[in-house]
Amino acid sequence: MRAANSNGEETEKAIREAAVKVIAKHGFQAASLREIAKEVGIRAPSLYNYIKSKEKLLYDLLKVPVSEMISEYEMKTRDVTDPVARLQIFVQVHLDFHLNHRLEVFIGNMELRSLSSAHYRTITALREEYATLLNKIIDDGVKAGVFHAPHSRVITLVMLGMLSGVCNWYQPGGAMSADEMMKLHTDLAFRMLAAKLPAEAAKPARRRAA
Amino acid sequence: MRAANSNGEETEKAIREAAVKVIAKHGFQAASLREIAKEVGIRAPSLYNYIKSKEKLLYDLLKVPVSEMISEYEMKTRDVTDPVARLQIFVQVHLDFHLNHRLEVFIGNMELRSLSSAHYRTITALREEYATLLNKIIDDGVKAGVFHAPHSRVITLVMLGMLSGVCNWYQPGGAMSADEMMKLHTDLAFRMLAAKLPAEAAKPARRRAA
Amino acid sequence: MRAANSNGEETEKAIREAAVKVIAKHGFQAASLREIAKEVGIRAPSLYNYIKSKEKLLYDLLKVPVSEMISEYEMKTRDVTDPVARLQIFVQVHLDFHLNHRLEVFIGNMELRSLSSAHYRTITALREEYATLLNKIIDDGVKAGVFHAPHSRVITLVMLGMLSGVCNWYQPGGAMSADEMMKLHTDLAFRMLAAKLPAEAAKPARRRAA
Amino acid sequence: MRAANSNGEETEKAIREAAVKVIAKHGFQAASLREIAKEVGIRAPSLYNYIKSKEKLLYDLLKVPVSEMISEYEMKTRDVTDPVARLQIFVQVHLDFHLNHRLEVFIGNMELRSLSSAHYRTITALREEYATLLNKIIDDGVKAGVFHAPHSRVITLVMLGMLSGVCNWYQPGGAMSADEMMKLHTDLAFRMLAAKLPAEAAKPARRRAA
DNA sequence: CATGAATGAGGCTTCATTCAT
DNA sequence: CATGAATGAAGCCTCATTCAT
Numbered sequence: 001m002r003a004a005n006s007n008g009e010e011t012e013k014a015i016r017e018a019a020v021k022v023i024a025k026h027g028f029q030a031a032s033l034r035e036i037a038k039e040v041g042i043r044a045p046s047l048y049n050y051i052k053s054k055e056k057l058l059y060d061l062l063k064v065p066v067s068e069m070i071s072e073y074e075m076k077t078r079d080v081t082d083p084v085a086r087l088q089i090f091v092q093v094h095l096d097f098h099l100n101h102r103l104e105v106f107i108g109n110m111e112l113r114s115l116s117s118a119h120y121r122t123i124t125a126l127r128e129e130y131a132t133l134l135n136k137i138i139d140d141g142v143k144a145g146v147f148h149a150p151h152s153r154v155i156t157l158v159m160l161g162m163l164s165g166v167c168n169w170y171q172p173g174g175a176m177s178a179d180e181m182m183k184l185h186t187d188l189a190f191r192m193l194a195a196k197l198p199a200e201a202a203k204p205a206r207r208r209a210a
Numbered sequence: 211m212r213a214a215n216s217n218g219e220e221t222e223k224a225i226r227e228a229a230v231k232v233i234a235k236h237g238f239q240a241a242s243l244r245e246i247a248k249e250v251g252i253r254a255p256s257l258y259n260y261i262k263s264k265e266k267l268l269y270d271l272l273k274v275p276v277s278e279m280i281s282e283y284e285m286k287t288r289d290v291t292d293p294v295a296r297l298q299i300f301v302q303v304h305l306d307f308h309l310n311h312r313l314e315v316f317i318g319n320m321e322l323r324s325l326s327s328a329h330y331r332t333i334t335a336l337r338e339e340y341a342t343l344l345n346k347i348i349d350d351g352v353k354a355g356v357f358h359a360p361h362s363r364v365i366t367l368v369m370l371g372m373l374s375g376v377c378n379w380y381q382p383g384g385a386m387s388a389d390e391m392m393k394l395h396t397d398l399a400f401r402m403l404a405a406k407l408p409a410e411a412a413k414p415a416r417r418r419a420a
Numbered sequence: 421m422r423a424a425n426s427n428g429e430e431t432e433k434a435i436r437e438a439a440v441k442v443i444a445k446h447g448f449q450a451a452s453l454r455e456i457a458k459e460v461g462i463r464a465p466s467l468y469n470y471i472k473s474k475e476k477l478l479y480d481l482l483k484v485p486v487s488e489m490i491s492e493y494e495m496k497t498r499d500v501t502d503p504v505a506r507l508q509i510f511v512q513v514h515l516d517f518h519l520n521h522r523l524e525v526f527i528g529n530m531e532l533r534s535l536s537s538a539h540y541r542t543i544t545a546l547r548e549e550y551a552t553l554l555n556k557i558i559d560d561g562v563k564a565g566v567f568h569a570p571h572s573r574v575i576t577l578v579m580l581g582m583l584s585g586v587c588n589w590y591q592p593g594g595a596m597s598a599d600e601m602m603k604l605h606t607d608l609a610f611r612m613l614a615a616k617l618p619a620e621a622a623k624p625a626r627r628r629a630a
Numbered sequence: 631m632r633a634a635n636s637n638g639e640e641t642e643k644a645i646r647e648a649a650v651k652v653i654a655k656h657g658f659q660a661a662s663l664r665e666i667a668k669e670v671g672i673r674a675p676s677l678y679n680y681i682k683s684k685e686k687l688l689y690d691l692l693k694v695p696v697s698e699m700i701s702e703y704e705m706k707t708r709d710v711t712d713p714v715a716r717l718q719i720f721v722q723v724h725l726d727f728h729l730n731h732r733l734e735v736f737i738g739n740m741e742l743r744s745l746s747s748a749h750y751r752t753i754t755a756l757r758e759e760y761a762t763l764l765n766k767i768i769d770d771g772v773k774a775g776v777f778h779a780p781h782s783r784v785i786t787l788v789m790l791g792m793l794s795g796v797c798n799w800y801q802p803g804g805a806m807s808a809d810e811m812m813k814l815h816t817d818l819a820f821r822m823l824a825a826k827l828p829a830e831a832a833k834p835a836r837r838r839a840a
Numbered sequence: 841c842a843t844g845a846a847t848g849a850g851g852c853t854t855c856a857t858t859c860a861t
Numbered sequence: 862c863a864t865g866a867a868t869g870a871a872g873c874c875t876c877a878t879t880c881a882t
Binding site for chain 1: 236321363364367371378379386
Binding site: 462 | 841
């Protein structure tokens with residue numbers, strides 16, 4: 001009875017985008033499916049052609065970012081062993097994601113509690129796995145004598161806090177570009193480990209034209 | 211679960227504590243007055259003898275922490291002008307609060323969006339005022355040549371992120387004591403500014419008996 | 421769970437069987453077309469190639485059993501006038517149906533209320549017609565002096581209740597065979613009428629031509 | 631904001647009565663809390679001041695009748711051992727209840743399936759306990775040589791079917807009084823057991839001291 | 841003939857809040 | 862000061878049904 005241009009896949013993507021937007025704005029509990037549906041241009045019950053439940057929608061939303069950061073990091077460090085280089089990559093991946101998926105990340109930090117306990121465990125495990133990646137970098141660097149970090153576990157958590165705060169206040173088009181932001185955070189991360197950031201490597205190959 | 215010997219002031223305090231606990235657990239929207247009331251040992255309608263509305267309760271909860279941190283900081287720096295000393299004090303006040311009022315802080319970071327717009331502006335202004343305190347310390351230190359911080363505004367925000375992450379994972383009775391935590395964060399803050407933390411001042415007088 | 425080789429008539433039959441099963445399990449209102457469709461191996465909208473509406477489906481389901489019992493009884497008693505023999509046949513037909521179509525009967529007793537009022541009247545009339553068959557047997561027997569039944573109308577209803585209860589608890593493969601069940605009910609029916617069941621006629625011709 | 635004559639207990643009773651009425655009319659699933667509430671003169675959410683859930687309401691409704699019949703029977707047979715007398719009492723209690731609480735009984739026979747599994751087990755156990763009362767009467771009578779009943783378990787079930795059918799069609803104020811109905815069913819029950827109902831005991835003392 | 845997509849209606853339930861007691 | 866009773870608003874979700882493909 002509605003527009004015949006109904007394309008399942010497009011709608012599905014639109015729903016996820018709308019959900020991220022609305023949940024980031026109101027929080028998961030306060031986000032109503034009605035509002036999400038309206039954003040997509042359908043009625044609320046139609047959402048159920050695409051989602052199983054509101055909670056499952058959240059789960060899917062939360063799962064993607066961590067998973068992607070983990071696999072992105074692992075892909076980019078496949079041939080890299082140097083802790084210094086690895087840290088640069090980690091920060092780069094992390095910032096890249098936090099700057100370009102601010103809302104997803106924001107939700108991910110906030111709404112773990114709204115998951116069912118099974119889903120909660122899955123996501124929490126993924127996040128722990130992610131944190132362990134950084135922890136290992138730091139430990140390796142300390143062993144190699146290039147980082148100074150007593151209590152590496154705590155420093156890992158503090159550093160993740162520092163690297164993630166950005167999703168609370170960054171606005172694309174603000175005073176500082178994403179690249180500068182990345183560079184700055186890399187600097188700060190190295191400083192936190194009382195390490196020198198090798199000048200020439202400050203900007204690790206991203207899409208290096210040259 | 212207070213007894214029935216309801217003393218007005220005690221009840222009011224109990225309500226605030228219960229509210230913090232319940233809101234931290236579920237988020238503001240999902241926190242029900244019924245649950246808060248049950249925690250206190252009364253029925254939901256009785257809450258209205260102490261609060262004007264759920265939203266106003268949140269406002270009061272959110273206002274206290276920032277206000278207290280600001281006045282605590284100002285009190286302690288009344289006679290201090292040195293940026294290095296001021297930063298130490300700032301971190302100390304901030305950590306003290308974040309470690310001992312984890313839940314309030316957590317709520318404060320999360321639930322701004324649930325405020326009415328008037329209240330939102332008030333709280334946001336307070337938080338901006340608070341951030342500006344740190345920003346000024348950094349600027350002063352840079353001018354004085356003791357800190358290195360291009361983009362002091364951004365670094366302020368990042369540093370606040372770092373100093374606040376603790377409320378997401380710290381558990382009293384964990385591996386690291388509050389004092390160690392404070393020391394560590396002070397270290398890291400100075401490192402972020404590429405500054406030396408004067409050894410003898412590492413642990414600024416807290417409640418120095420002598 | 422039929423395969424995709426959908427033969428129209430087969431599908432229609434499968435739908436009716438699935439509907440009986442699902443409605444018996446949940447009741448008409450609680451039975452969802454989705455579940456019926458799933459049982460058949462198709463999607464809910466496809467049902468509408470075979471049914472006009474959910475209510476009409478119920479109507480068709482309810483109509484068959486009474487109609488069949490009536491015509492079966494009439495066929496078998498075409499040449500029988502003796503009330504005793506007729507009662508035996510009635511019980512036999514009734515039990516045969518109630519044992520072999522437990523679920524249909526169960527639904528028929530339960531879900532009259534879910535019919536539209538026009539359909540309700542039709543089915544109710546059929547059921548009344550059916551009850552009248554038994555009533556007449558009893559009246560004839562009383563007149564002939566072989567049955568004792570004051571208030572024949574009420575006894576008719578009570579006897580129908582007795583003869584129908586079986587659909588609530590009979591399980592094929594249980595302790596008593598269908599034939600024994602039929603014999604027992606015949607006994608009891610005759611006892612209710614304070615009549616003697618002629619020994620040699622206890623098992624009236626079932627599918628014996630003569 | 632509503633009538634100040636709100637009396638908790640009265641409302642609770644009114645709700646149960648309305649629920650019985652509405653559920654008997656539509657079936658449990660199709661009975662809407664809105665309709666029940668309207669019958670009581672309140673709005674649907676107000677029901678939740680009295681009930682925990684719709685299912686729990688059903689459970690409470692279903693539990694009462696069987697329980698009461700059991701305890702009524704046990705009270706009245708405390709000093710009675712004769713199977714003949716016991717059967718008379720059983721029929722009397724059963725009919726008394728089925729005539730005066732037609733709707734509750736009707737629901738009880740129909741809506742077991744709508745119970746949660748835990749509640750289902752409880753009610754089913756009660757009903758089994760009740761059936762066992764009758765079964766024992768019959769067995770005792772057979773042993774004593776006053777009843778003839780092969781397959782006493784099946785006859786028990788069939789007799790319960792007969793004794794319960796009344797709730798499907800009896801209308802108070804109909805052609806036959808409740809007392810007559812009771813007498814008739816007692817007669818029929820005895821006939822089903824090929825037993826003689828002692829003439830003078832046909833109407834067992836109901837509340838007559840002697 | 842089958843289905844994906846959509847939807848209005850409506851279901852149960854929770855909630856913040858009010859008011860009389 | 863506390864509460865039982867009540868309620869409008871709103872939430873998530875299921876359903877029967879329609880329609881275009």
